[in-house]
Amino acid sequence: MPVERPSAEFPSGFVWGAATASYQIEGGVAEDGRSPSCWDVFVGQPGTICHGDTGEVACDSYHRLDEDLELVARVGLGSYRFSVSWSRVLPDGVGGLNQKGMDYYRRLVDGLVALGAQPSLTLFHWDLPQVLQERGGWANRDCASWFADYAGALAGELGDRVTRWTTLNEPAVVAERGYRRGDHAPGVQDPEKAVAATHHLLLGHGLAVERLRQVLGTCSVGITLDPPYAVALDPEDEALANKISAALTDLYLLPLIGGAYPELDRPGLVPREPLVHAGDMATIQAPIDFLGVNYYDPVYIRRRREPLSWGEQPVDAFPEAVSAKPGDYPRTALGWVIDPGSFYGLLMTLSRRAPGLPLYVTENGCAFHDYAGPSGDVRDPERIEYLWQHLAAVKRAIDDGADVRGYFVWSLLDNFEWTDGYSQRFGLVYVDYPTQRRTMKASAQFYAEVIAANALPSGAPRRAVRTTTVGAAGPGPPAHSQAQ
Ligand code: GCO
Numbered sequence: 001m002p003v004e005r006p007s008a009e010f011p012s013g014f015v016w017g018a019a020t021a022s023y024q025i026e027g028g029v030a031e032d033g034r035s036p037s038c039w040d041v042f043v044g045q046p047g048t049i050c051h052g053d054t055g056e057v058a059c060d061s062y063h064r065l066d067e068d069l070e071l072v073a074r075v076g077l078g079s080y081r082f083s084v085s086w087s088r089v090l091p092d093g094v095g096g097l098n099q100k101g102m103d104y105y106r107r108l109v110d111g112l113v114a115l116g117a118q119p120s121l122t123l124f125h126w127d128l129p130q131v132l133q134e135r136g137g138w139a140n141r142d143c144a145s146w147f148a149d150y151a152g153a154l155a156g157e158l159g160d161r162v163t164r165w166t167t168l169n170e171p172a173v174v175a176e177r178g179y180r181r182g183d184h185a186p187g188v189q190d191p192e193k194a195v196a197a198t199h200h201l202l203l204g205h206g207l208a209v210e211r212l213r214q215v216l217g218t219c220s221v222g223i224t225l226d227p228p229y230a231v232a233l234d235p236e237d238e239a240l241a242n243k244i245s246a247a248l249t250d251l252y253l254l255p256l257i258g259g260a261y262p263e264l265d266r267p268g269l270v271p272r273e274p275l276v277h278a279g280d281m282a283t284i285q286a287p288i289d290f291l292g293v294n295y296y297d298p299v300y301i302r303r304r305r306e307p308l309s310w311g312e313q314p315v316d317a318f319p320e321a322v323s324a325k326p327g328d329y330p331r332t333a334l335g336w337v338i339d340p341g342s343f344y345g346l347l348m349t350l351s352r353r354a355p356g357l358p359l360y361v362t363e364n365g366c367a368f369h370d371y372a373g374p375s376g377d378v379r380d381p382e383r384i385e386y387l388w389q390h391l392a393a394v395k396r397a398i399d400d401g402a403d404v405r406g407y408f409v410w411s412l413l414d415n416f417e418w419t420d421g422y423s424q425r426f427g428l429v430y431v432d433y434p435t436q437r438r439t440m441k442a443s444a445q446f447y448a449e450v451i452a453a454n455a456l457p458s459g460a461p462r463r464a465v466r467t468t469t470v471g472a473a474g475p476g477p478p479a480h481s482q483a484q
Contacts, residue, residue: 017079042185048419084121092131097157266317341468380442384446
């Protein structure tokens, strides 16, 4: 008798993962020779982080590696995406490796391999060594070569056991929030430094790709972007929304796949000479094996009309537009709109923009106000629904031809959510910060079942009250759908 395949079965070999980042989970900031990163310094300035929280202890993962590996095993992850704290392994930012710091990542990588979980290593998830920040950080062109040297040093130590290397996580956020807006470390507010950071991050990526290939020969290397997906709030603004999506996506994607910056007339946004030297674009265009995609929610766009209505925000570099949150979509605790239709639209757009480049969803997830009940259990039906809807969007994109090879939930653990500190919980696993006790939430169980089946459960999640309608051919205007 032929076995009936559940329709929501994923392709065989699909990689099921979860992600974390060094500064958000490790703690142990002054241990075994680690030097401060720009985030250690930034969080110490008053008024930067909710409740004055810091990453000093975070989830204490530096001391709880075995417990965290056990969680990887209990969820049944096929891969774990983590990042390396540059200042833990190279306290001077450059030069000799700190073997004690390296030991932590050796134990992590060996532990994952022993569990049969692929190590997915991100080299830079925002925590630049402060010693390098003091030399200008990413606004200094030298940072690109410091980064390549760091990549080469790690490749020499861990290369044979790391399945996938990601150079940078969301370089746009580093340039825009770290150097233009200044609400992230290093807290710089300088448009010239922001555009310099954009170029030097991409150059560093290209040099690191070259270096990894030199050291390792064959390896799988990519980069993680957070391409904005803009949706028009009113149908007549669709062209404007598409233009903004394309421009902001192309600022990072086009140099990588096309060896050029987009022809955008936005002073201070697009790197030009003298920042860009001869040969830089060829370096940035070094072939990659995959594109990592982080998606949380879309940007909703409307043409600007004076005076601005309540809740409308200017869109950086696009004075003709405002962004606003639509009132009738469900939201997460951070107020981020839940719109799986846009996730599908983004995956389809990227697979059209970068044909032949496999995609990994390197982050997707949601914050809710989770708490432990009287018996200690943590029920998070909203997260189950969110994951289910977003995984269904991935599946639909695959069915419609997108080459999506894997999906990583953000995050394995509740952790330090940057400016929001510990006020936001994104984990599959609940962390009780005073005791550091870890508890698998109901969503971790749900995800474990999805992984074991390589399929979504039969039935359907409760649908979003509203979701953007996107056909395989491209985005369309938001449409109402019936709540179930
Ligand atoms: C990002 C980062 C993560 C965040 C997550 C939730 O996308 O901002 O990569 O470190 O914690 O995205 O905001």
